[in-house]
Amino acid sequence: MQEKMIPEYIESHTTEEDPLMAMLNRETHLKTFYPNMLSGKVQGKFLEMMVYMLQPKRILEIGTFTGYSALAMAKALPENGLLYTIDNNEEIESFARRFFDKSACGVKIRFLLGDALVLIPNLDEIFDLVFIDAEKAQYLNYYEVALKKLRKGGFILADNVLWGGKAVHVDKKPDKETCGIREFNDFIKQDSRVEQVMLSIRDGLLLIRKL
Ligand SMILES: C[S@@+](CC[C@H](N)C(=O)[O-])C[C@H]1O[C@@H](n2cnc3c(N)ncnc32)[C@H](O)[C@@H]1O
Numbered sequence: 001m002q003e004k005m006i007p008e009y010i011e012s013h014t015t016e017e018d019p020l021m022a023m024l025n026r027e028t029h030l031k032t033f034y035p036n037m038l039s040g041k042v043q044g045k046f047l048e049m050m051v052y053m054l055q056p057k058r059i060l061e062i063g064t065f066t067g068y069s070a071l072a073m074a075k076a077l078p079e080n081g082l083l084y085t086i087d088n089n090e091e092i093e094s095f096a097r098r099f100f101d102k103s104a105c106g107v108k109i110r111f112l113l114g115d116a117l118v119l120i121p122n123l124d125e126i127f128d129l130v131f132i133d134a135e136k137a138q139y140l141n142y143y144e145v146a147l148k149k150l151r152k153g154g155f156i157l158a159d160n161v162l163w164g165g166k167a168v169h170v171d172k173k174p175d176k177e178t179c180g181i182r183e184f185n186d187f188i189k190q191d192s193r194v195e196q197v198m199l200s201i202r203d204g205l206l207l208i209r210k211l
Contacts, residue, residue, distance in 0.1 A: 014042050021071060024099050028066045031095070037065050039133075039159070043202045044072035047131065047157070051076035054155060056128030061085040062116045062142050063134030063159075067096035067109075073131065074105040083109050084123065086116040087134075120145040127151065133159040137180035140187055147193065150210050156194075161185055162204030 029035040051073045064087035100106035130146040166178040196208040
């Protein structure tokens with residue numbers, strides 16, 4: 001099989017999005033400048049499955065965008081579960097909130113507007129699962145604030161750790177996002193507080209467990 005056909009094959013063998021997620025996916029593509037920031041069908045289903053498997057009670061998401069990954073994870077949260085999702089872009093707030101309100105899972109979501117690095121230290125919660133998916137140059141900073149709020153044995157999932165392959169290829173003048181992702185990946189590798197596995201799902205996910 002040709003390599004370029006593999007993503008299509010994976011997508012066609014993954015459960016279809018429910019109608020609300022399909023609508024959110026479509027509207028994001030129609031109405032936002034960078035729709036490829038959205039997790040999408042395969043990663044969304046993977047996040048949902050992770051929540052079913054880990055059964056966290058408290059989830060923290062850094063980077064809401066239009067709310068796709070938040071809704072995917074909230075769907076699998078138990079009734080008494082809560083997902084805090086943070087985004088610093090006020091322009092997407094009403095978009096995401098509209099979809100949270102349409103969903104039966106919306107009651108489990110707390111949307112916080114602001115800089116994650118400022119808001120997280122003030123959250124009075126200990127999390128079971130953290131999903132990092134915001135500014136790539138800041139990954140290491142998100143990691144440090146989130147790790148303080150993560151319970152022992154809890155998990156962090158970091159998105160885009162392959163960064164379109166730029167994390168892997170040696171480039172003489174890498175951009176700040178590529179530098180941020182490389183710095184993050186290399187730091188985690190030697191961090192004795194955690195263990196980790198890198199997954200080649202979509203743009204790369206790093207699954208980290210706090211020891
Ligand atoms: C890749 S998108 C998130 C996609 C979303 N998780 C999904 O899968 O649908 C990244 C988001 O992070 C937000 N962001 C960037 N820097 C941030 C910060 N310091 N604090 C909070 N949000 C931030 C951006 O506004 C953007 O909406």
